[in-house]
Amino acid sequence: MHGAFADGSGWRGVCDILTAQGHRVTIVQNPLTSFEDDVAATRRVLDLQDGPTILVGHSWGGTVITEAGHHSAVAGLVYVSALVPDDGENTAKQYEGFDPTPNFTIDVGDDGFGFLNHDTFKIGFAADASDEDAAFLRDSQVPINMSAFATPVTRAAWRDKPAWAVIATEDQSFDPAMLKHMATRANAEITYVSASHAVFMTQAGVVAQTIQTAAENALAQVQVG
Template identity: 60%
Template sequence: MNKVRKLIAAGTAVASVAGMLGTASWAQAEPAPVKNVVLVHGAFADGSGWHGVYDELTGRGYRVTIVQNPLTSLADDVGATQRVLARQDGPTILVGHSYGGTVITQAGVDPKVAGLVYVSALAPDVGESTGEQFAEIPAPPDFVIEEQPDGFGFVNLDKFKMSFAGDTTDAEAAFLRDSQVPLNMSIFDTKVTQAAWKTKPSWAVVATQDEAIDPKLLRQTAARIGATTQEIEGSHVTFLTQPKLVADVIDRAAQGIRS
């Protein structure tokens, strides 16, 4: 009888240890929550346009940081993004608007980046440049960039609102127009050497009234990178005019990675 009791006790102990090991294994496999978001602006703009998205996400408990790209070269912009990523304390959603999509494509291989969100954005492949993405579907005709003698470009003043910010007020569009950050035009010819979307889950916002990047190109790009896509009625600057909807996509990306 004592021998039977000993066998039962031994079996119970083994089962208990196995249960604890199983629980520990499950806990280790459970993904960490994504609470960091890094926002990357595109050409002819700065990070201030993200203010509405910033307010939405911080109000939901996210730690949000905004990159200020110098727009002097792709390497400089990727470097600016990498410096911000280095300051994050855990898994991060990396978000890029327009040309900022090229930046996050190159910078997003950083191990802290858990997922990518492309907002009216480009997403080149390895060996492809920003400009080459317009080969089959060019930019709409009203989106006119005027290159200056020093090689930097501005969006045409007369066509700025209709092409870049069609759903903003006249006052908002005028401010964006007159606060443009010039882009080194050589950036359009610089090829990326890494494509983070090949190994990181991606989401895409397609602005249905975009007059800077044809929505057909945005849809084609989203399909090529296998992104979960959300269409939003708005201009090229939906992150400015529809901050809640854009924040919703970023929120879903973070929650999706968690689950």
């Protein structure tokens, strides 16, 4: 699942790797119109799955999977440079006490929807991508209703489901210390990789391997059960 300012197209590399390994992969296209709408879109896709499912979220998508992860199909959660709020917390609260990210600049319109700034997009979101790939991400970005960041999670799914996390150590959208704090609190198994916030695209192999590990864990639990 993609995060804010993006869509699912950047996940093509991860999808191709996992599909070649025999997994069924479905990409959630979040509308980014509200927290509730994104959770509903995720649950709609989960209803289509025919077996144990690993729910994966990048960035803002981490908040969404934390709420949607209670779905009966979900056997595990993977957070990819993602927000991991707790019960009653919203996205905005996660930033408290951590370093600012001045290269991650959001321009908000009169209608309350935000885009990432055109000039700082590459360094703030996709510094390790090629100029061409970063430009495509920049020019295909999807704005998010900024009010979504103020909506709290009702119950954190990671309290009941096993979790994994991929943390990009060169992330300029989130303070990596914030990512570590959230993932550790969720008792997630953490993989660190030198990458930008666009780690889902620039380090597709690492992300796919983490999802594969989560899937193997889910299969083992089914076999034990």
